[in-house]
Amino acid sequence: MFPKVNYCHTCLMQGMFTPVDQRRVLAGFDTCLPCGETEAREVKHTVVPMHKSNYIKVTNLEDLKGINNKGGFYR
Numbered sequence: 001m002f003p004k005v006n007y008c009h010t011c012l013m014q015g016m017f018t019p020v021d022q023r024r025v026l027a028g029f030d031t032c033l034p035c036g037e038t039e040a041r042e043v044k045h046t047v048v049p050m051h052k053s054n055y056i057k058v059t060n061l062e063d064l065k066g067i068n069n070k071g072g073f074y075r
Contacts, residue, residue, distance in 0.1 A: 008032035
């Protein structure tokens, strides 16, 4: 019996057949390492601490305005 080969979905759209490492497939990724790197660099986010609380991930910069309660009232 032949092992199943998973191909990178991004490379397949470009007409290339790049196999994805089985460990990446088991981790839930369906792209090869170079394509995964490209996709990861497209996402931008910021992690900020809340006052006397936990950290939050901010993807919308409008959410940052007024987050520091020591800086005064913001509308």
